Every structure is written in C-alpha cells, then in structure tokens.
Amino acid sequence: MPTNFQNTLTIASRQFRGYFNSPVAYIVVCLVLAILGPLFWEPFFLMGHASVRQMFSFLGPLLAVAAPAMSMGLIAEERRSGTLELLLAMPVRESEVILGKYLASLGLLAVLLATTIFYPLSVAQLGNLDWGPVFTGYLGIFLEGAALLAIGIAASSVTENQLIAFFVSLTIGAALAVLFGWFIPFMPTGAVTDVAQALSFEQHLESMTHGVVDTRDVIYFLSVSSLALMLAFRALESRRWS
C-alpha cells in the first residue's frame, strides 16, 4: 500500500494534540506513575543494588492496561461520532489513517515512558547505575507498548464502542504481556508451553532488561505490531463492503 506520509503526519499530529485536549492522556500518565511509585521503591531498598530492572517488569503489566485505554478511542470514537466518514472523504488511504493514529499513540507512549526517567535518574543518585540495560530496557518496553497499542487500534477498528475496544485489547494484551508469563512456570513442558513461551511478551522483554538486544525479540514485537496494524487496516476497509 503506497502511503502519502504527509497525510499520516497530519493525522498523527491532530490526534496527538487531541490526546491532550481530553482527559485520557493525563489520567493514563498519572495513574501509571502513581501505581509504579510504590511498586518500584518498596522492593528497591530490599534488593540493595542499583538497577531499574524491577521498573520494567512492572511497566509491562501496567502498559497492558494503559495501552488499551490509550488506543480504545482512536477509530471507534470517530466511527461513533461520524467524523470517520468525513475523514475518509478526504483524499487519504485507510492505511494512512491507521498509521497516523498509531503514530500519535506511539507519541503518547513515548511521553509516558519519558515521565518514568525520574526513576533511573534517582537510582543513579543512590548508587552506581549501569545505563546500558536502562536504555535497552526502555527500547524493549517501548516495543512491547507499541505491540499493545497496535492490538488496541485493531480492536478499536472493529467497533464503535470504546468500552468494547478497551476490553478486547485488554484481554488479548493481558494474555500476551502477563498471563502467559505467570502460568508458564506451572505448565508441563511440551508444545503448548513452548508456544506460550514464544508468544509471551515477558520472555521477549527479559533479555533486553539485562542489556542484551536479541534481534529475534525485536522482530517478534515488530511482527505483532505489523500484524495487528494490518488487521486494523482490513477492518477499516471492510466498512465499504458491509
């Protein structure tokens, strides 16, 4: 699908500003920070060494909830209010609409992650922080968030009800980001467990929080994102034939 990137950027910038014109962005960022605080600092002093690995392992599940909230309205709300019809009367392709919306949500994700930089900075004051794993950890968590947002935008494309979009993407996202990771230790070895392990976001995030960037992990997150975006694109396109 050929894409006019200017259209994508125009849509992205409107949507990004739209986030901050509504309470969604503020609520999501504040809630994530409020929950992350106690979760992070309590075990930190018990562990007794300067690392922010804990933060990333908490951010995963938090994003599994935050990302659906950030993405639920992207298409569903436009569909409900009717603005989708006007947006698609512009000389734009469906792919440009999806990509633009997605870019905006990635922007909000970046803002959200940027606000957590306060944790590694504080840790660096307290001890000798190795910044390598911090950067790769941020890369990993950004990729995971990107995959969750792509799932969210796909869910948002199939309904005009934001709540449905939220719960659909929450369910899928939570399974991939959290549940598989929880259950794998209790599952017998075998094909099912292998698949769960291969799909689990936690497993793919693990090595990046240690400072190791494995191409397979990066490719996995990118594949999930592309697949979900493709679904979103198809769902948006399918309105023409229904």
Next chain:
Amino acid sequence: MSEVMIEAQGLTKRYGPQRALDNATFNVSRGEIVGFLGPNGAGKSTTMKILTCFIAPTEGTAKVNGCDIWRDPIGVRSAIGYLPESTPLYTEMLVAEYLEFMGQMRGLAGPALHKRIKRVVEETQLESVYAKEIRQLSKGFKQRVGLAQALIHEPPILILDEPLSGLDPNQMTDIRDLIREIGKSRTIIFSTHNLAEIAISCTRAICIANGRVVFDATPAELENRKPLRGYAVRLDDNSGRGKAQSVFGGVYGVSQVSLRDDGSIEVLVSGGQDVRAQLARAAAEAGLTIIELVPLRASVYDIFRELTLDPSAAGEIRARSLASDDEDDDDDDDDDDEDE
C-alpha cells in the same frame, strides 16, 4: 448538454436481503444544483456515501469528475467537498485549528492554506467564532464550519447531506443563500426532505423512494406534473351560486361541486379531465356568466406522496415489502432520528 460531473450507473446497495439502493442511474452536469428528495431511509445518504467512496455499491458504478469510484477513489474524493449528515466535527478543536487540519488533509500548506482559510471564513461568515471551540457553537455555526471545510480546497463538486435540517428558519435562510451563492460556480448535490427547497434552491430535483430514482426533472417540470384537481369558478354578481352548483354538478366528468367561502365555486374533476369548455357551455345555457376560471392543482406534497407511496412507481421492492412496511426505514437509521 454541458459537461457531466457525476455519472451514476445502476447503483445498487444491498444490506443482506434488503436493498438500500436499487439500480439508481442519473447524471449531474456542471453548474447544476440538484436536490435529492425522498422519504427517510429512501437511499439518499447511501447514494452520497457511495459517491464519496465511503461505501462501495454492491452493483453498478459511478464517475465523479471523470474519476471512477472503483479505480480512483482518491481522485473522486479530491474533486468533492462533502458535508455528511448531522455535520460530524472534531468538537474539541478550535474553528481555526479544524479548518487548518482539514486544509492540510486536502494537501494545502503554507501561505496557500492560509489564503484559502481566510477566504472560506469570509464566505461562510465565521469571523466571529474563528477562535472558539467548535463545541461552543450553535447548530447554525457548526453547519457553517462544516460547509467551510467542504469548500476549503475549492472542489468542483459539493455533496451536502441534509445541510438544512435542524436549523431554525433564520439559519436556514442564511445557509440556503450560502448554498445558492456557492452554487454559482460549482456543481452541488444536496439532500433534503423539505419539498419547498426544490423550487427555492434547485435547478433539478431527483426523487428517490425505496432505493429507486422515481423522478428526475427540473422544478418547472415537477410543477407541470402536478395533477389537475379541478377549477375554482367565479361568476358575476347576477348569477346565482345555488343554481350554478346544480348546473355544474350535471357536467360529465365533474365529481364534486362545493361553494367556497371566498364566493367562488370549487368544481372538482375526476381523472384530471379538462372540462372548461363544458362548464362554459353549461353556464351559458343556464344563463350564468363565468368571469374567472382558475385550475386547481395538487400540491408538491401530493406528488411526493404519489411518487413515494405508489407501488408501481416504487416497483417490486415495494410490493415485496408491503407486509413489513417499516423495514424500508430501518436500513438507513441515521436518516430517521433527525428531523422529528
């Protein structure tokens, strides 16, 4: 015939077994202002959505400004300025931001964009609300914002879905004047179920009922099509009205004669027959003098009823769904809620 801007060929849209649009064929030429008429759920919005490539027809095709809706939807959309039904806008944005965004989506940028924004703001008289949030605006101003975005790229074609619904009479007059002004240089299709609009604003009316084009003509032709109901006859002062009533009642073809409060006599005819000569002769024989004879025609509302309810005009679809009449209304829900 001048250049054809919109060419719809056998457009059909099925939702399951229901036909929202059934083999609709029509042309619109440059410079025309075409009114789309029809009851709620008749297929007006469906037609417009197909023309803007928001939905695809099940069968048939259309060309807009020379671009095929199947092969070149982007070309089609570029040529059209569109105002969907009930004017969906990003209400959290300022008018200024919104117009800038829509202009950018139309590929405008820099000084050209700002020049166009300035121009449409003048055209639609949005100066006073330019820096306001859209959600604070009255319905009339929202409608203007919708029109402004439709005009921003100077499209040769405008498609407006119910641009006048929900407005108060003053706002309606303003928007109507605006449409007429805009229409001087563009091709416009707008839908309405206000029949009076045809005579006021349109150069042509296309009436859709049950998904079919049942009428496609100029307002003058529509006027001529109004069936003859009878005549209002006025006699001179020496002629007795009571006598006339029985005299005219005896003329062949006359179905009913009644005295009207204004002193004239209403003579109704069956089947639209022209009985003027017979009336004159009968009057002369009875010693009555006719000084005025005015044909009485059915109103545009009667024609509308006739066209949209007549089973032969609406065809088999109607016949098939007679049992469950309201299902025709369901297929286009958004049409329904609005005007009541």
